[in-house]
Amino acid sequence: MRNYASGIANLLRFNMKKTVSIERQKKAQEIAANPSSYKVCEGCDSIVGSGAVTCPNCHGYRFDAQPARVIDQAIFLGARKQTSVTVEDMA
Numbered sequence: 001m002r003n004y005a006s007g008i009a010n011l012l013r014f015n016m017k018k019t020v021s022i023e024r025q026k027k028a029q030e031i032a033a034n035p036s037s038y039k040v041c042e043g044c045d046s047i048v049g050s051g052a053v054t055c056p057n058c059h060g061y062r063f064d065a066q067p068a069r070v071i072d073q074a075i076f077l078g079a080r081k082q083t084s085v086t087v088e089d090m091a
Contacts, residue, residue, distance in 0.1 A: 028078020035070035039063040046084065047073055057084055 031038050031047055038047050043060025047070065054061050064070075 024082065025078050028074045031074040032071045032078075035067035035074075036065075038070050038074075039065035040069050040073045044084065045073060045077075047077065056087055 037050050039050055039052070040047055040063060041055040041058060041060050042062040042064055043055060044058040046055055046057045048055055048063070050065065052063075055063075
């Protein structure tokens with residue numbers, strides 16, 4: 001497994017645009033630092049907690065829990081603006 005921990009902050013800073021929120025960047029760093037607590041939905045590419053049975057966004061049930069996949073997706077999602085509609089957005 002590749003070691004991302006040391007370079008994650010620099011990579012995120014390098015890829016960040018001014019339009020990406022600090023909270024989104026911090027969450028991406030948190031996920032990348034502890035990938036075993038998360039998994040990636042194969043239906044919509046959202047990152048969910050490792051205990052999730054279905055995805056809260058698309059209701060999918062297939063996940064990729066490989067640490068490298070979780071880290072790559074955290075970096076990708078942390079470097080761009082949110083585009084998905086979440087349950088919180090609908091409230």
